[in-house]
Amino acid sequence: MPSTPSPLRYPGGKSSVLNMVSEIIHTNNLSGCSYAEPYAGGCGLALNLLLKGHVENIYLNDYDISIWSFWHSVLEMPTQLIQKIIDTPVTIDEWRKQRHIHSTPNEHDTLTLGFSTLFLNRTNRSGIIKAGFIGGAAQDGKYKIDCRFGKKGLIERIEKIQNHKDKINLYNLDALEFFEKTDSLLSQDGFYCIDPPYYKKGHTLYTNFYKHDDHVELARKISDLETKWILTYDNATEIKSLYPSLKQYLFNLNYSAGVKRKGTELLVVSNDISIGTKINISKVAP
Structure with missing residues (x-):
């Protein structure tokens, strides 16, 4: 864990x-x-x-509706969220797609917006949504865009939280x-x-x-x-x-x-x- x-x-x-x-x-x-x-x-x-x-x-x-959407997805739609983690490639092209989703929250459902928050948080420098992605455009350094996006660990965390959802009350x-x-x-x-x-x-x-x-x-x-x-x-x-x-x-x-x-x-x-x-x-x- x-x-x-x-x-x-x-x-x-x-x-x-x-x-x-x-x-x-x-x-x-x-x-x-x-x-x-x-x-x-x-x-x-x-x-x-x-x-x-x-x-x-x-x-x-x-x-922040994007943060709330992520936590709502963890608590109420964990299976769908986990599937998105499994299926989504961690690439610069995907980062651009997720950044667009995050910047237009009213155009997307809760799960889609929530996942964009997770994606940007795990691929941006220091987890700052406003920052650029890890590794820069060249992606030729030690740390690349996917270095903080360990899918197995993220899924384990979500499953652990889900096991305690009856003790978690969420507000926006x-x-x-x-x-x-x-x-x-x-x-x-x-x-x-x-x-x-x-x-x-x-x-x-x-x-x-x-x-x-x-x-x-x-x-x-x-x-x-x-x-x-x-x-x-x-x-x-x-x-x-x-x-x-x-x-x-x-x-x-x-x-x-x-x-x-x-x-x-x-x-x-x-x-x-x-x-x-x-x-x-x-x-x-x-």
Whole structure:
């Protein structure tokens, strides 16, 4: 079985912070809780928490219709999706076809659009949909367009997720709408892990990125939530200023979008969340 449970490669993905988040869950007696992500993306962290038994079920939301279409296909049309993986050649001509499908979402059914997301994600540099394909036009380097499209591993991941579909709830809503729909449902035993688009480089990484006012509006909504939550962001002064009265920490994250490197990210937690001593983070405010 592949080491990461998600079929998607995701820039800024948080599956690498599994130990930190699972420790927060256990420290706050949230083991077996309902876990929710308003910006699910690659879902690596959520799936890890579910498959390793840290949480009972997961609520996944993504406003990007192409991302939602992929996950809907995994959950509801796995046989057809797997057949597409088997049958589709991983070539530059196919990449151009899939890019056209992805750029015209209203013209295609859910399965076709969802597969285009998977194809571009696995063939583009660092999994960034806006990027070009791996290896360049010449395809004469060490890494070629199909080097991240291991069909056997992708199929194994999809089958594993499908085995847990009764514990996965999928939404295609704006994040604020997702909070409106789920906050009262989750408030007793739920937990949000909120990972919005990066403040500084979001426009280069995501199809749906935020402007400053969007981050401000999100901060207002998060502050009103009844459900326990944690929030992760890029370490931006502008974001820190939006949560002045809440506990803020810095933690290290391994980035893989572009050159592999370590970076420092921001963690903000709701007032009813405790941070134990086993987590390697540093408190910065208040």
